[in-house]
Amino acid sequence: MSDSMRVGVVGAGTMGAGIALVALQAGLPVVLCDVQEGVLQRAKQEMERRLARRVEKGELTADVVTAMLGNLRLSTEMAALADAAVVIEAVPERMSLKQSIFAQLDEVCQDTAILATNTSSLSITEIAAQTQHPHRVVGMHFFNPAPVMKLVEVVVGEETSAQTVEAVVNLAEQFGKTPAVCKDTPGFIVNRVARNFYGEALRVVGDGTASTEVVDRLMHGNARFPLGPFSLMDMIGIDVNFDVTTSVYEAFYGEPRYRPHPIQARKVAVGQLGRKSGRGFYRYDDEAGGPPRDRQAFYSSEEQQTERRSALSAERVYVVGDTPLAASLRAWVASVVGTEASDCGLVYEGPVFEWDSAAIAARCTELTRCIHAAQPKVVIAAFAGEPAYHRQALQAVEQGLTEDALLLTSLAGPSATEQASWLARPARVRGFATVLPLPEPGRGKTIAWTRPLQADAADALDDRTVGLLQLLGWTPLQVRDGAGGVVMRILAMVLNEAAEALREGVAKASDMDAAMKLGTRYPLGPVQWMKELGIASVWQTVNALWRELGDDRYRPSPLLRQWWYARKIDVEEGPNHA
Numbered sequence: 001m002s003d004s005m006r007v008g009v010v011g012a013g014t015m016g017a018g019i020a021l022v023a024l025q026a027g028l029p030v031v032l033c034d035v036q037e038g039v040l041q042r043a044k045q046e047m048e049r050r051l052a053r054r055v056e057k058g059e060l061t062a063d064v065v066t067a068m069l070g071n072l073r074l075s076t077e078m079a080a081l082a083d084a085a086v087v088i089e090a091v092p093e094r095m096s097l098k099q100s101i102f103a104q105l106d107e108v109c110q111d112t113a114i115l116a117t118n119t120s121s122l123s124i125t126e127i128a129a130q131t132q133h134p135h136r137v138v139g140m141h142f143f144n145p146a147p148v149m150k151l152v153e154v155v156v157g158e159e160t161s162a163q164t165v166e167a168v169v170n171l172a173e174q175f176g177k178t179p180a181v182c183k184d185t186p187g188f189i190v191n192r193v194a195r196n197f198y199g200e201a202l203r204v205v206g207d208g209t210a211s212t213e214v215v216d217r218l219m220h221g222n223a224r225f226p227l228g229p230f231s232l233m234d235m236i237g238i239d240v241n242f243d244v245t246t247s248v249y250e251a252f253y254g255e256p257r258y259r260p261h262p263i264q265a266r267k268v269a270v271g272q273l274g275r276k277s278g279r280g281f282y283r284y285d286d287e288a289g290g291p292p293r294d295r296q297a298f299y300s301s302e303e304q305q306t307e308r309r310s311a312l313s314a315e316r317v318y319v320v321g322d323t324p325l326a327a328s329l330r331a332w333v334a335s336v337v338g339t340e341a342s343d344c345g346l347v348y349e350g351p352v353f354e355w356d357s358a359a360i361a362a363r364c365t366e367l368t369r370c371i372h373a374a375q376p377k378v379v380i381a382a383f384a385g386e387p388a389y390h391r392q393a394l395q396a397v398e399q400g401l402t403e404d405a406l407l408l409t410s411l412a413g414p415s416a417t418e419q420a421s422w423l424a425r426p427a428r429v430r431g432f433a434t435v436l437p438l439p440e441p442g443r444g445k446t447i448a449w450t451r452p453l454q455a456d457a458a459d460a461l462d463d464r465t466v467g468l469l470q471l472l473g474w475t476p477l478q479v480r481d482g483a484g485g486v487v488m489r490i491l492a493m494v495l496n497e498a499a500e501a502l503r504e505g506v507a508k509a510s511d512m513d514a515a516m517k518l519g520t521r522y523p524l525g526p527v528q529w530m531k532e533l534g535i536a537s538v539w540q541t542v543n544a545l546w547r548e549l550g551d552d553r554y555r556p557s558p559l560l561r562q563w564w565y566a567r568k569i570d571v572e573e574g575p576n577h578a
């Protein structure tokens with residue numbers, strides 16, 4: 001697109017005004033249309049205010065701002081868009097309204113003009129169907145606030161031409177944005193892959209596994225999401241989030257992975273909509289309001305570090321497993337204790353298949369022998385793979401243990417109760433769940449732990465578990481036992497959805513990673529995250545959830561299953577827009 005091409009924007013509300021400003025700041029002439037003159041004037045004032053702030057900050061000169069504002073034309077008539085090379089529509093989210101606007105644009109604009117819609121949930125193909133030239137209709141999904149958020153989802157309708165896609169990808173880049181190209185499927189990338197961040201969190205609370213506060217403390221303090229799912233729903237508006245969920249669910253004709261939750265409906269019914277109504281999952285109407293914050297610091301002083309080192313050495317912590325988590329935990333323990341990783345455990349590179357009985361037997365013999373030699377008081381186990389292999393590995397670990405040793409096992413897979421059932425002394429087991437990368441030690445880093453049903457409540461091992469996790473630098477939070485231990489349960493469901501969207505060809509891996517990091521500020525893109533955790537852990541967690549919870553929404557994506565058997569996350573790398 002040329003430097004002087006005119007950009008038309010239809011609708012001067014929250015998004016339209018923001019998009020117009022983005023185009024002006026890219027140095028392009030803009031025509032902004034709305035049916036209400038007052039809205040146009042307010043939009044202009046808002047742009048002036050934002051630009052003035054940039055002048056104050058020294059980012060722009062007054063002359064440049066004057067030139068930008070001189071490039072802006074306001075109009076209540078669609079005819080003003082006649083000379084626009086591209087028009088971006090941002091009117092309210094109603095199919096009939098969008099279709100009528102596109103039919104008018106088709107009449108008014110040049111035959112070569114690109115017609116883009118900022119819809120967040122409607123089908124581009126259906127909008128384009130009302131035009132004579134559906135090949136030049138495309139989605140350009142900006143995020144709120146448009147001048148700040150870096151992502152633009154470029155949504156390709158059934159009939160959108162390759163030239164149109166290329167032109168809007170270039171335009172998005174000219175705007176200083178990162179385009180992520182995706183197919184015209186419900187929710188596009190972000191609103192689809194993010195669904196289970198909310199949906200699974202609601203189920204965790206709904207089935208009594210953990211409270212909203214604990215879920216938020218884990219997803220923020222352990223998994224490093226900028227906000228926990230409940231704090232985020234309060235910010236977005238519980239009603240808005242519920243509407244998006246319902247629309248994606250209906251657009252997929254009742255696919256259970258997107259099923260809304262009754263908690264959402266109840267909150268909307270009583271008007272507890274989040275921050276905007278003073279109350280949602282949290283209260284915002286008094287000073288103590290808002291979501292919880294973890295501030296407790298552990299072992300920050302030199303003295304405390306020494307105390308920690310000697311306490312951990314005395315526990316003789318030994319890490320075993322076959323996952324990247326096991327490798328990270330072993331390195332972690334070694335760095336705290338101040339010794340070599342090889343002294344702190346035995347970690348294999350990946351599980352073996354359950355039919356490879358010779359390899360399993362060899363591993364089991366070595367595991368028992370090494371644990372017997374190390375005489376640990378605590379073993380941290382993080383195995384993945386099929387249940388038969390996992391069971392034998394854990395049994396081999398137990399055979400090397402002394403009577404009173406504690407066995408902490410990863411919940412990136414079956415519940416602690418299920419894993420404990422494989423052992424002679426099930427009451428010695430506790431479950432823990434954390435994601436990778438491990439959080440740096442320090443303030444408020446949380447971790448989930450569980451007690452299996454075979455152990456008595458308030459058993460002394462509970463205190464040992466809490467003490468040990470604190471020694472490792474975490475704030476331990478107890479949740480009810482279950483596959484995935486909350487934090488891996490929610491994350492694995494997000495990753496399962498990402499795998500399914502990749503399988504359906506919704507977007508390339510690089511575009512999906514860019515979209516989730518820039519559109520929702522995830523700490524890692526889903527594909528990057530699967531690689532970090534290892535396919536075995538992700539696959540095993542989803543599979544364990546499916547076996548434990550039974551609902552079809554947990555069925556693993558066939559792609560996860562195939563990657564597990566192929567031992568690699570095999571994604572087609574596209575042009576990297578990130």
Ligand code: NAD
Binds near residue numbers: 014033
């Ligand atoms: P908004 O209500 O703030 O603004 C819509 C504007 O469109 C209003 O100013 C209205 O006067 C104008 N309008 C209505 N009918 C018109 C017509 N026939 N011709 C010209 N103007 C007309 O809405 P919004 O939040 O800016 O959302 C606009 C679109 O952007 C929707 O499709 C929405 O789904 C999408 N979107 C919104 C967000 C968000 O967070 N608000 C984020 C991404 C995408």
